[in-house]
Amino acid sequence: MDKKEQLLKNIKDNIKEYCDTYFDFSFKSDKPTVHLHEPTFGSDEIFAAVDTMLSTYVTMGKKVKxxxxxxATYNHTKYGVMSNSGSSANLLAVAALANPVTPNYLKPGDEVLVPALSWSTTVWPLIQYNLIPVFVDCDLDSLNMDLNKLEQAITPKTRAIKLVHVYGNPCLMHDIMALAKKHNLFVIEDCCEAMGSQYDGKPVGSFGDVGNFSFFFSHHITTLEGGITVTNNFELTETLRILRAHGWSREADEHQKYVEKYPHIDPRFIFINLGYNLRPTEVQAAMGEKQLPKLDALIDNRRKAASYFLSRLAKYQDFFRFQKETPKGKNVWFGFSFILKPEAPFTVKEITAFIQRHGIETRPIIAGNMARHPALEMYKHRNADELLNADTVMNSGFALPCHHDVSESSCEYIVHVIDLFMNEKIKGQKTTKAATA
Ligand SMILES: Cc1ncc(COP(=O)(O)O)c(C=O)c1O
Structure with missing residues:
Protein backbone atom coordinates (compact mmCIF):
# COMPACT_ATOMS: atom_id res chain seq x y z
CA MET A 1 0.00 0.00 0.00
CA ASP A 2 1.55 3.36 -0.98
CA LYS A 3 1.32 6.47 1.19
CA LYS A 4 -1.72 7.84 -0.62
CA GLU A 5 -3.64 4.58 -0.22
CA GLN A 6 -2.64 4.41 3.44
CA LEU A 7 -3.86 7.96 4.09
CA LEU A 8 -7.16 7.23 2.36
CA LYS A 9 -7.58 4.07 4.40
CA ASN A 10 -6.94 6.05 7.59
CA ILE A 11 -9.56 8.62 6.58
CA LYS A 12 -12.05 5.87 5.80
CA ASP A 13 -11.38 4.07 9.10
CA ASN A 14 -11.69 7.32 11.05
CA ILE A 15 -14.97 8.26 9.39
CA LYS A 16 -16.30 4.78 10.11
CA GLU A 17 -15.22 4.95 13.75
CA TYR A 18 -16.74 8.43 14.09
CA CYS A 19 -20.07 7.31 12.62
CA ASP A 20 -20.14 4.05 14.58
CA THR A 21 -19.61 6.08 17.76
CA TYR A 22 -21.62 9.25 17.20
CA PHE A 23 -24.20 8.54 14.49
CA ASP A 24 -26.77 7.23 16.89
CA PHE A 25 -30.25 8.51 16.15
CA SER A 26 -32.04 5.72 17.96
CA PHE A 27 -34.97 6.37 20.26
CA LYS A 28 -34.03 6.97 23.92
CA SER A 29 -36.85 6.23 26.34
CA ASP A 30 -35.28 8.43 29.04
CA LYS A 31 -35.34 11.45 26.71
CA PRO A 32 -37.97 10.61 24.11
CA THR A 33 -37.75 12.56 20.87
CA VAL A 34 -38.86 11.61 17.37
CA HIS A 35 -37.73 13.91 14.57
CA LEU A 36 -39.51 14.20 11.25
CA HIS A 37 -36.30 13.06 9.53
CA GLU A 38 -32.99 11.44 10.33
CA PRO A 39 -29.98 11.10 8.02
CA THR A 40 -30.12 8.19 5.59
CA PHE A 41 -26.39 8.45 5.02
CA GLY A 42 -23.46 7.21 7.08
CA SER A 43 -19.78 6.43 6.75
CA ASP A 44 -20.06 4.91 3.22
CA GLU A 45 -21.54 8.10 1.79
CA ILE A 46 -19.31 10.48 3.79
CA PHE A 47 -16.20 8.66 2.67
CA ALA A 48 -17.42 8.60 -0.95
CA ALA A 49 -17.96 12.39 -0.73
CA VAL A 50 -14.55 13.08 0.85
CA ASP A 51 -12.79 10.72 -1.54
CA THR A 52 -14.38 12.57 -4.48
CA MET A 53 -13.27 15.94 -3.12
CA LEU A 54 -9.74 14.66 -2.60
CA SER A 55 -9.67 13.52 -6.23
CA THR A 56 -10.37 17.20 -7.18
CA TYR A 57 -12.86 16.04 -9.87
CA VAL A 58 -15.81 17.71 -8.18
CA THR A 59 -18.07 19.32 -10.76
CA MET A 60 -20.51 17.42 -12.96
CA GLY A 61 -18.70 14.61 -14.75
CA LYS A 62 -18.33 10.83 -14.92
CA LYS A 63 -19.84 10.09 -11.51
CA VAL A 64 -22.97 12.05 -12.34
CA LYS A 65 -23.30 10.17 -15.65
CA ALA A 72 -32.71 5.34 -14.53
CA THR A 73 -32.20 1.56 -14.45
CA TYR A 74 -33.64 1.36 -10.92
CA ASN A 75 -36.63 3.38 -12.11
CA HIS A 76 -37.24 1.34 -15.29
CA THR A 77 -36.57 4.33 -17.54
CA LYS A 78 -34.02 4.80 -20.31
CA TYR A 79 -32.54 8.14 -19.26
CA GLY A 80 -31.89 10.21 -16.17
CA VAL A 81 -30.70 13.82 -15.96
CA MET A 82 -29.47 14.71 -12.49
CA SER A 83 -29.75 18.27 -11.18
CA ASN A 84 -29.16 20.17 -7.97
CA SER A 85 -32.64 19.71 -6.45
CA GLY A 86 -36.08 18.22 -6.93
CA SER A 87 -37.31 21.73 -7.69
CA SER A 88 -34.71 21.98 -10.46
CA ALA A 89 -35.84 18.59 -11.80
CA ASN A 90 -39.40 19.98 -11.92
CA LEU A 91 -38.21 23.19 -13.57
CA LEU A 92 -36.16 21.33 -16.19
CA ALA A 93 -39.08 19.07 -17.08
CA VAL A 94 -41.40 22.02 -17.71
CA ALA A 95 -38.67 24.02 -19.44
CA ALA A 96 -37.98 21.13 -21.84
CA LEU A 97 -41.65 20.53 -22.64
CA ALA A 98 -42.13 24.27 -23.21
CA ASN A 99 -39.05 24.58 -25.42
CA PRO A 100 -39.49 25.21 -29.16
CA VAL A 101 -37.29 22.20 -30.03
CA THR A 102 -39.88 19.86 -28.46
CA PRO A 103 -42.59 18.74 -30.88
CA ASN A 104 -45.99 20.20 -29.96
CA TYR A 105 -44.35 22.17 -27.14
CA LEU A 106 -46.30 23.93 -24.38
CA LYS A 107 -47.06 27.57 -25.23
CA PRO A 108 -47.86 30.60 -23.07
CA GLY A 109 -51.52 30.54 -22.03
CA ASP A 110 -51.81 26.75 -22.24
CA GLU A 111 -53.47 25.22 -19.20
CA VAL A 112 -51.83 22.57 -17.04
CA LEU A 113 -53.83 20.57 -14.50
CA VAL A 114 -52.05 20.39 -11.18
CA PRO A 115 -53.12 19.16 -7.74
CA ALA A 116 -54.16 21.83 -5.26
CA LEU A 117 -52.44 19.65 -2.64
CA SER A 118 -48.93 20.04 -3.98
CA TRP A 119 -45.69 21.87 -3.37
CA SER A 120 -44.66 25.38 -4.40
CA THR A 121 -42.08 24.22 -6.94
CA THR A 122 -44.59 21.80 -8.43
CA VAL A 123 -46.49 24.90 -9.52
CA TRP A 124 -43.90 27.69 -9.96
CA PRO A 125 -42.27 26.39 -13.16
CA LEU A 126 -45.69 26.50 -14.84
CA ILE A 127 -46.08 30.16 -13.92
CA GLN A 128 -42.46 30.88 -14.86
CA TYR A 129 -43.24 29.56 -18.36
CA ASN A 130 -46.48 31.59 -18.63
CA LEU A 131 -48.59 28.46 -18.48
CA ILE A 132 -51.82 28.58 -16.50
CA PRO A 133 -51.98 26.25 -13.50
CA VAL A 134 -55.46 24.83 -13.06
CA PHE A 135 -55.81 23.49 -9.53
CA VAL A 136 -57.65 20.19 -9.09
CA ASP A 137 -58.97 18.98 -5.75
CA CYS A 138 -57.71 15.88 -3.98
CA ASP A 139 -59.39 12.74 -2.86
CA LEU A 140 -59.40 12.48 0.95
CA ASP A 141 -58.47 8.79 1.02
CA SER A 142 -55.43 8.64 -1.27
CA LEU A 143 -54.69 12.40 -0.97
CA ASN A 144 -53.95 12.35 -4.71
CA MET A 145 -55.89 14.27 -7.37
CA ASP A 146 -59.49 13.12 -7.57
CA LEU A 147 -59.77 11.29 -10.87
CA ASN A 148 -63.33 12.42 -11.62
CA LYS A 149 -62.50 16.03 -10.85
CA LEU A 150 -59.37 15.73 -12.98
CA GLU A 151 -61.40 14.54 -15.94
CA GLN A 152 -64.02 17.25 -15.44
CA ALA A 153 -61.29 19.91 -15.36
CA ILE A 154 -60.10 19.13 -18.89
CA THR A 155 -60.96 21.87 -21.41
CA PRO A 156 -59.81 22.51 -24.99
CA LYS A 157 -57.03 24.65 -23.47
CA THR A 158 -55.62 21.79 -21.35
CA ARG A 159 -52.24 20.63 -22.63
CA ALA A 160 -50.70 18.74 -19.72
CA ILE A 161 -51.20 17.11 -16.34
CA LYS A 162 -48.56 17.75 -13.72
CA LEU A 163 -49.39 15.31 -10.97
CA VAL A 164 -47.94 14.62 -7.52
CA HIS A 165 -47.80 11.19 -5.88
CA VAL A 166 -48.74 12.71 -2.54
CA TYR A 167 -46.67 11.54 0.41
CA GLY A 168 -45.40 8.61 -1.65
CA ASN A 169 -48.82 7.17 -2.53
CA PRO A 170 -48.97 6.44 -6.26
CA CYS A 171 -51.67 7.99 -8.42
CA LEU A 172 -53.96 5.75 -10.49
CA MET A 173 -51.54 5.82 -13.38
CA HIS A 174 -53.39 3.56 -15.84
CA ASP A 175 -56.48 5.79 -15.65
CA ILE A 176 -54.46 9.00 -15.84
CA MET A 177 -52.43 7.79 -18.82
CA ALA A 178 -55.66 6.74 -20.58
CA LEU A 179 -57.10 10.23 -19.98
CA ALA A 180 -53.89 11.84 -21.23
CA LYS A 181 -53.93 9.70 -24.36
CA LYS A 182 -57.57 10.49 -25.06
CA HIS A 183 -56.97 14.25 -24.78
CA ASN A 184 -53.40 14.30 -26.13
CA LEU A 185 -51.86 15.70 -22.94
CA PHE A 186 -48.30 15.63 -21.67
CA VAL A 187 -47.90 13.96 -18.28
CA ILE A 188 -45.29 15.25 -15.84
CA GLU A 189 -44.95 13.18 -12.67
CA ASP A 190 -43.70 15.07 -9.63
CA CYS A 191 -42.33 12.10 -7.69
CA CYS A 192 -40.34 14.22 -5.23
CA GLU A 193 -42.08 12.53 -2.29
CA ALA A 194 -42.36 9.13 -3.91
CA MET A 195 -38.98 7.60 -4.64
CA GLY A 196 -39.37 3.81 -4.90
CA SER A 197 -43.15 4.01 -5.05
CA GLN A 198 -44.87 1.75 -7.59
CA TYR A 199 -48.21 1.43 -9.27
CA ASP A 200 -49.18 -2.02 -10.52
CA GLY A 201 -45.56 -3.16 -10.15
CA LYS A 202 -44.11 -0.27 -12.16
CA PRO A 203 -42.11 2.58 -10.59
CA VAL A 204 -43.72 6.00 -10.50
CA GLY A 205 -41.96 8.38 -12.84
CA SER A 206 -41.87 5.74 -15.57
CA PHE A 207 -45.46 6.27 -16.77
CA GLY A 208 -45.55 9.86 -17.98
CA ASP A 209 -43.40 11.85 -20.40
CA VAL A 210 -41.08 12.79 -17.52
CA GLY A 211 -40.72 11.99 -13.83
CA ASN A 212 -38.95 14.17 -11.28
CA PHE A 213 -37.37 13.07 -8.01
CA SER A 214 -35.74 14.83 -5.06
CA PHE A 215 -32.66 13.75 -3.10
CA PHE A 216 -33.10 16.44 -0.45
CA PHE A 217 -31.92 15.48 3.05
CA SER A 218 -35.37 14.55 4.36
CA HIS A 219 -36.30 12.28 1.45
CA HIS A 220 -36.09 8.50 1.00
CA ILE A 221 -32.41 8.69 0.10
CA THR A 222 -30.26 11.77 -0.13
CA THR A 223 -27.42 13.48 -1.91
CA LEU A 224 -27.88 16.37 0.59
CA GLU A 225 -29.55 18.51 -2.08
CA GLY A 226 -30.22 16.99 -5.50
CA GLY A 227 -32.79 15.78 -7.97
CA ILE A 228 -33.22 13.79 -11.15
CA THR A 229 -35.53 13.93 -14.16
CA VAL A 230 -36.19 10.58 -15.84
CA THR A 231 -37.70 9.88 -19.25
CA ASN A 232 -37.74 7.34 -22.07
CA ASN A 233 -37.50 10.06 -24.70
CA PHE A 234 -33.99 10.61 -26.13
CA GLU A 235 -34.68 14.02 -27.72
CA LEU A 236 -36.21 15.30 -24.49
CA THR A 237 -33.16 14.01 -22.59
CA GLU A 238 -30.86 15.94 -24.88
CA THR A 239 -32.91 19.09 -24.29
CA LEU A 240 -32.83 18.52 -20.52
CA ARG A 241 -29.04 18.14 -20.64
CA ILE A 242 -28.63 21.33 -22.65
CA LEU A 243 -31.03 23.41 -20.52
CA ARG A 244 -29.38 22.15 -17.34
CA ALA A 245 -26.00 23.58 -18.27
CA HIS A 246 -26.04 27.07 -19.77
CA GLY A 247 -27.64 26.03 -23.06
CA TRP A 248 -24.38 24.75 -24.48
CA SER A 249 -24.17 21.61 -26.54
CA ARG A 250 -21.29 20.08 -24.58
CA GLU A 251 -23.39 17.81 -22.38
CA ALA A 252 -25.56 16.51 -25.24
CA ASP A 253 -24.84 12.96 -26.40
CA GLU A 254 -24.94 14.32 -29.94
CA HIS A 255 -22.53 17.18 -29.21
CA GLN A 256 -20.42 16.21 -32.24
CA LYS A 257 -23.38 16.97 -34.52
CA TYR A 258 -23.25 20.61 -33.39
CA VAL A 259 -19.47 20.78 -33.66
CA GLU A 260 -19.72 19.76 -37.33
CA LYS A 261 -22.61 22.10 -37.99
CA TYR A 262 -20.86 25.14 -36.46
CA PRO A 263 -17.14 24.61 -37.26
CA HIS A 264 -16.38 28.32 -36.82
CA ILE A 265 -17.38 28.28 -33.10
CA ASP A 266 -15.15 26.90 -30.36
CA PRO A 267 -16.66 23.41 -29.70
CA ARG A 268 -16.53 23.97 -25.94
CA PHE A 269 -18.87 26.94 -26.12
CA ILE A 270 -21.58 26.41 -28.69
CA PHE A 271 -24.82 27.76 -27.26
CA ILE A 272 -27.69 26.06 -29.05
CA ASN A 273 -30.52 26.89 -26.67
CA LEU A 274 -31.40 28.85 -23.55
CA GLY A 275 -30.31 27.36 -20.27
CA TYR A 276 -29.66 27.53 -16.57
CA ASN A 277 -26.93 26.22 -14.38
CA LEU A 278 -28.75 23.50 -12.43
CA ARG A 279 -25.85 21.06 -12.40
CA PRO A 280 -25.20 18.65 -9.56
CA THR A 281 -21.68 17.88 -8.32
CA GLU A 282 -19.63 14.70 -8.49
CA VAL A 283 -19.74 14.68 -4.68
CA GLN A 284 -23.55 14.38 -4.77
CA ALA A 285 -23.42 11.60 -7.37
CA ALA A 286 -20.83 9.69 -5.32
CA MET A 287 -23.21 9.80 -2.35
CA GLY A 288 -26.17 8.79 -4.52
CA GLU A 289 -24.29 5.78 -5.85
CA LYS A 290 -23.87 4.50 -2.28
CA GLN A 291 -27.42 5.42 -1.22
CA LEU A 292 -29.45 3.87 -4.01
CA PRO A 293 -28.73 0.19 -3.17
CA LYS A 294 -30.09 0.92 0.32
CA LEU A 295 -33.34 2.49 -0.85
CA ASP A 296 -35.61 -0.56 -0.81
CA ALA A 297 -34.61 -1.52 2.73
CA LEU A 298 -35.14 2.06 3.91
CA ILE A 299 -38.60 2.02 2.37
CA ASP A 300 -39.43 -1.31 4.04
CA ASN A 301 -39.05 0.35 7.42
CA ARG A 302 -41.36 3.24 6.45
CA ARG A 303 -43.97 0.70 5.36
CA LYS A 304 -43.58 -1.27 8.59
CA ALA A 305 -44.04 1.87 10.69
CA ALA A 306 -47.10 2.96 8.67
CA SER A 307 -48.81 -0.39 9.04
CA TYR A 308 -48.14 -0.32 12.80
CA PHE A 309 -49.75 3.14 13.04
CA LEU A 310 -52.69 2.07 10.89
CA SER A 311 -53.44 -0.95 13.02
CA ARG A 312 -52.87 0.69 16.42
CA LEU A 313 -54.75 3.89 15.61
CA ALA A 314 -57.71 2.24 13.86
CA LYS A 315 -59.64 2.58 17.13
CA TYR A 316 -59.73 6.34 16.54
CA GLN A 317 -61.22 6.15 13.07
CA ASP A 318 -64.30 8.11 14.16
CA PHE A 319 -62.04 11.12 14.65
CA PHE A 320 -59.27 10.75 12.06
CA ARG A 321 -58.81 9.81 8.44
CA PHE A 322 -55.49 8.23 7.54
CA GLN A 323 -54.03 8.10 4.05
CA LYS A 324 -55.18 4.93 2.25
CA GLU A 325 -52.70 3.11 0.04
CA THR A 326 -53.82 3.20 -3.57
CA PRO A 327 -55.13 -0.21 -4.70
CA LYS A 328 -52.35 -1.93 -6.73
CA GLY A 329 -49.98 0.71 -5.33
CA LYS A 330 -46.90 0.66 -3.13
CA ASN A 331 -46.97 3.68 -0.83
CA VAL A 332 -43.52 4.73 0.38
CA TRP A 333 -44.91 6.86 3.25
CA PHE A 334 -43.10 10.19 3.09
CA GLY A 335 -44.88 10.80 6.42
CA PHE A 336 -47.93 9.49 8.25
CA SER A 337 -50.87 11.80 7.81
CA PHE A 338 -53.88 12.53 9.97
CA ILE A 339 -56.96 14.47 8.91
CA LEU A 340 -59.33 15.41 11.70
CA LYS A 341 -62.95 14.52 11.01
CA PRO A 342 -65.60 17.12 11.94
CA GLU A 343 -66.59 14.82 14.87
CA ALA A 344 -63.19 15.33 16.54
CA PRO A 345 -63.74 17.34 19.75
CA PHE A 346 -60.37 19.09 19.43
CA THR A 347 -58.40 21.15 16.93
CA VAL A 348 -55.25 20.42 14.93
CA LYS A 349 -53.45 23.06 16.96
CA GLU A 350 -54.36 21.31 20.21
CA ILE A 351 -53.28 17.85 19.14
CA THR A 352 -50.06 18.94 17.42
CA ALA A 353 -49.08 21.15 20.36
CA PHE A 354 -49.61 18.18 22.70
CA ILE A 355 -47.61 15.81 20.49
CA GLN A 356 -44.80 18.31 20.08
CA ARG A 357 -44.66 18.94 23.83
CA HIS A 358 -43.91 15.25 24.13
CA GLY A 359 -40.89 15.51 21.85
CA ILE A 360 -42.48 14.34 18.59
CA GLU A 361 -42.19 16.65 15.58
CA THR A 362 -45.22 17.29 13.36
CA ARG A 363 -45.78 19.22 10.12
CA PRO A 364 -48.58 20.18 7.71
CA ILE A 365 -49.36 17.70 4.92
CA ILE A 366 -47.11 19.07 2.16
CA ALA A 367 -48.16 22.74 2.25
CA GLY A 368 -51.92 22.27 2.16
CA ASN A 369 -53.86 23.89 -0.66
CA MET A 370 -51.38 25.73 -2.91
CA ALA A 371 -54.20 27.84 -4.36
CA ARG A 372 -54.60 29.48 -0.94
CA HIS A 373 -50.99 30.65 -0.64
CA PRO A 374 -50.43 34.41 -1.02
CA ALA A 375 -48.03 34.09 -3.97
CA LEU A 376 -50.88 32.91 -6.16
CA GLU A 377 -52.67 36.25 -5.74
CA MET A 378 -50.12 37.76 -8.12
CA TYR A 379 -50.26 35.15 -10.87
CA LYS A 380 -52.82 33.91 -13.32
CA HIS A 381 -54.32 30.56 -12.37
CA ARG A 382 -57.68 28.87 -12.17
CA ASN A 383 -59.34 26.61 -9.64
CA ALA A 384 -61.16 23.75 -11.34
CA ASP A 385 -63.70 23.68 -8.51
CA GLU A 386 -64.05 24.82 -4.91
CA LEU A 387 -61.09 22.69 -3.73
CA LEU A 388 -62.88 21.82 -0.51
CA ASN A 389 -60.93 18.63 0.18
CA ALA A 390 -57.57 20.38 -0.22
CA ASP A 391 -58.88 23.02 2.21
CA THR A 392 -59.76 20.26 4.65
CA VAL A 393 -56.23 18.88 4.39
CA MET A 394 -54.82 22.36 4.93
CA ASN A 395 -57.06 23.23 7.89
CA SER A 396 -57.48 19.86 9.56
CA GLY A 397 -54.44 17.83 8.59
CA PHE A 398 -50.98 17.15 9.94
CA ALA A 399 -48.27 14.55 9.54
CA LEU A 400 -46.07 12.59 11.90
CA PRO A 401 -42.61 11.06 11.38
CA CYS A 402 -42.69 7.83 9.37
CA HIS A 403 -39.12 7.46 8.12
CA HIS A 404 -36.47 4.76 7.74
CA ASP A 405 -35.23 5.26 11.31
CA VAL A 406 -38.57 5.18 13.14
CA SER A 407 -38.11 2.08 15.29
CA GLU A 408 -40.55 -0.15 17.10
CA SER A 409 -39.97 1.77 20.33
CA SER A 410 -40.49 5.17 18.69
CA CYS A 411 -43.70 3.87 17.06
CA GLU A 412 -44.92 2.62 20.43
CA TYR A 413 -44.07 5.97 22.00
CA ILE A 414 -45.95 7.91 19.31
CA VAL A 415 -49.06 5.77 19.78
CA HIS A 416 -48.73 6.10 23.56
CA VAL A 417 -48.68 9.91 23.29
CA ILE A 418 -51.73 9.90 21.02
CA ASP A 419 -53.50 7.58 23.47
CA LEU A 420 -52.74 10.04 26.27
CA PHE A 421 -54.21 12.90 24.26
CA MET A 422 -57.25 10.96 23.16
CA ASN A 423 -57.98 9.63 26.65
CA GLU A 424 -58.03 13.18 27.85
CA LYS A 425 -60.20 14.46 24.99
CA ILE A 426 -62.71 11.69 24.56
CA LYS A 427 -63.04 10.62 28.16
CA GLY A 428 -66.42 9.00 28.54
CA GLN A 429 -67.03 8.96 24.77
CA LYS A 430 -66.99 5.82 22.66
CA THR A 431 -63.67 5.45 20.80
CA THR A 432 -65.06 3.67 17.76
CA LYS A 433 -68.07 1.74 16.76
CA ALA A 434 -65.75 -1.23 16.24
CA ALA A 435 -64.37 -0.99 19.76
CA THR A 436 -67.81 -1.12 21.29
CA ALA A 437 -69.26 -3.79 19.00
C1 LIG B 1 -44.08 17.39 -4.23
C2 LIG B 1 -42.74 18.07 -4.15
N1 LIG B 1 -42.20 18.60 -5.27
C3 LIG B 1 -41.01 19.21 -5.25
C4 LIG B 1 -40.27 19.30 -4.09
C5 LIG B 1 -38.95 20.02 -4.12
O1 LIG B 1 -37.84 19.19 -3.90
P1 LIG B 1 -36.46 19.88 -3.44
O2 LIG B 1 -36.60 20.21 -1.99
O3 LIG B 1 -35.43 18.81 -3.66
O4 LIG B 1 -36.23 21.05 -4.28
C6 LIG B 1 -40.79 18.77 -2.90
C7 LIG B 1 -40.02 18.88 -1.65
O5 LIG B 1 -40.19 18.17 -0.71
C8 LIG B 1 -42.06 18.15 -2.92
O6 LIG B 1 -42.61 17.65 -1.80
Missing amino acids: AFEKQY
Missing part, protein backbone atom coordinates in the same frame (compact mmCIF):
# COMPACT_ATOMS: atom_id res chain seq x y z
CA ALA A 66 -22.85 6.82 -13.90
CA PHE A 67 -25.40 7.69 -11.21
CA GLU A 68 -27.89 8.87 -13.83
CA LYS A 69 -27.65 5.44 -15.48
CA GLN A 70 -27.91 3.64 -12.14
CA TYR A 71 -31.02 5.62 -11.14
